[in-house]
Amino acid sequence: MDRRKFLKLAAMTGLSVVSPVFSRPARxxxxxxxxxxxxxxxxxxxxxxxxxxxxTPGAYNNGIYANxxxxxxxxxxxxxxxxxxxxxxxxxxxxxxxxNQAFFNAHSDKLLVVNGINMETNNHLRGVTTIWSGRGSEGxxxxxxxxxxxxxxxxxxxxxxxxxxxxxxKLVPVTRLSSVTPFRKIAQPNRIVPTDPENxxxxxxxxxxxxxxxxxxxxxxxxxxxxxxxxxxQSGSALYMAxxxxxxxxxxxxxxxxxxxxxxxxxxxxxCQQIQFALAAFEAGLAVAVNVELSGFDTHGNHDRDQxxxxxxxxxxxxxxxxxxxxxxxxxxxxxxxxSDFGRGKGYNGPNAADGKDHWPVGSAMFFGAGVTGxxxxxxxxxxxxxxxxxxxxxxxxxDDEEAGVELKxxxxxxxxxxxxxxxxxxxxxxxxxxxxELGNLFTG
Numbered sequence: 001m002d003r004r005k006f007l008k009l010a011a012m013t014g015l016s017v018v019s020p021v022f023s024r025p026a027r028x029x030x031x032x033x034x035x036x037x038x039x040x041x042x043x044x045x046x047x048x049x050x051x052x053x054x055x056t057p058g059a060y061n062n063g064i065y066a067n068x069x070x071x072x073x074x075x076x077x078x079x080x081x082x083x084x085x086x087x088x089x090x091x092x093x094x095x096x097x098x099x100n101q102a103f104f105n106a107h108s109d110k111l112l113v114v115n116g117i118n119m120e121t122n123n124h125l126r127g128v129t130t131i132w133s134g135r136g137s138e139g140x141x142x143x144x145x146x147x148x149x150x151x152x153x154x155x156x157x158x159x160x161x162x163x164x165x166x167x168x169x170k171l172v173p174v175t176r177l178s179s180v181t182p183f184r185k186i187a188q189p190n191r192i193v194p195t196d197p198e199n200x201x202x203x204x205x206x207x208x209x210x211x212x213x214x215x216x217x218x219x220x221x222x223x224x225x226x227x228x229x230x231x232x233x234q235s236g237s238a239l240y241m242a243x244x245x246x247x248x249x250x251x252x253x254x255x256x257x258x259x260x261x262x263x264x265x266x267x268x269x270x271x272c273q274q275i276q277f278a279l280a281a282f283e284a285g286l287a288v289a290v291n292v293e294l295s296g297f298d299t300h301g302n303h304d305r306d307q308x309x310x311x312x313x314x315x316x317x318x319x320x321x322x323x324x325x326x327x328x329x330x331x332x333x334x335x336x337x338x339x340s341d342f343g344r345g346k347g348y349n350g351p352n353a354a355d356g357k358d359h360w361p362v363g364s365a366m367f368f369g370a371g372v373t374g375x376x377x378x379x380x381x382x383x384x385x386x387x388x389x390x391x392x393x394x395x396x397x398x399x400d401d402e403e404a405g406v407e408l409k410x411x412x413x414x415x416x417x418x419x420x421x422x423x424x425x426x427x428x429x430x431x432x433x434x435x436x437x438e439l440g441n442l443f444t445g
């Protein structure tokens with residue numbers, strides 16, 4: 001049923017088409033052309049000194065690599081990876097990791113790295129809230145929810161979350177699905193084995209299934225006609241709208257083959273399948289933003305093994321996203337942010353090789369995609385104490401002038417993100433203001 005026919009029917013029958021939870025009136029879904037937003041959370045607190053904010057060899061920060069290397073204008077930690085060195089048992093797993101050298105050499109021209117962000121916390125929950133909303137206290141929507149609400153609130157999959165901070169503050173519904181498999185079951189309820197693209201067997205003939213749906217609609221309408229309380233009428237309206245979306249969800253071009261990996265790589269497999277589902281939703285024009293997550297970065301022990309392994313997985317996942325988006329022709333419409341709870345350090349928490357690094361309230365973030373000028377680094381930390389360097393907010397250059405310089409914080413990043421994505425003047429952003437420094441042309445250079 002198209003939008004005009006549905007609205008006409010609603011008017012004739014007295015059906016009130018509003019959402020029972022969200023204050024915004026529900027509208028029939030229209031496709032969204034982009035840009036699309038992928039928000040990748042390295043959950044647990046990554047170590048920027050082993051990634052995009054490298055340090056010279058020393059006891060405090062770096063125990064395993066020589067001097068920093070560069071790819072274009074971006075410095076990175078040139079950590080070699082071996083199967084034994086990163087604790088993998090299956091040799092097949094090595095095909096699903098990517099060294100810093102391979103990653104930054106392949107993608108530095110696309111990347112904007114922001115170092116020396118004062119996260120103002122070393123608490124995981126507060127850190128995740130801060131990096132993805134711009135404020136440490138609860139009560140603010142995540143970036144994905146804000147973007148979805150401002151750009152495509154009526155889309156059936158406007159905001160998809162596969163983990164991380166996904167508070168919506170009732171701006172927009174959130175679809176919590178981690179892969180293609182559960183979505184097939186929702187989108188194709190008449191298929192006996194919807195997870196098998198080769199098996200087309202159905203519970204009912206298509207004509208019978210259509211009659212069942214028609215009968216459900218008639219029964220629902222009869223129930224709504226008997227409702228007197230506004231809350232019940234709203235709930236009936238929401239159910240009607242949800243059932244009208246069945247055909248829309250079935251139109252998502254899901255991949256026939258999901259990427260699979262050895263058992264010890266299941267966390268990365270989930271991340272990459274999340275990416276496959278997100279890109280399918282983007283391709284159908286039914287989603288605006290998606291949260292993607294890779295955990296395992298909370299390396300209080302075995303830091304030099306486990307942190308390096310997770311960063312190598314993260315590199316593969318980001319590279320997979322870029323390749324898949326290019327294959328679908330979506331790379332020109334995609335904007336990606338990669339971030340974490342905070343950082344790790346300063347230094348190790350013990351003298352042994354199996355010791356780790358504890359929480360450190362200074363982190364980094366990385367951006368790439370449509371409109372982002374790459375091959376750039378903004379901000380930094382000092383060598384000895386791994387503390388933020390000040391930057392000139394107009395030029396974005398590092399400065400020692402305490403009067404002119406500012407210390408980067410997440411609120412500053414999110415003010416710039418709202419401007420860059422065009423939502424700073426929206427009603428949604430206005431309801432959740434942020435006090436942050438004006439950072440010149442942070443994303444465009």
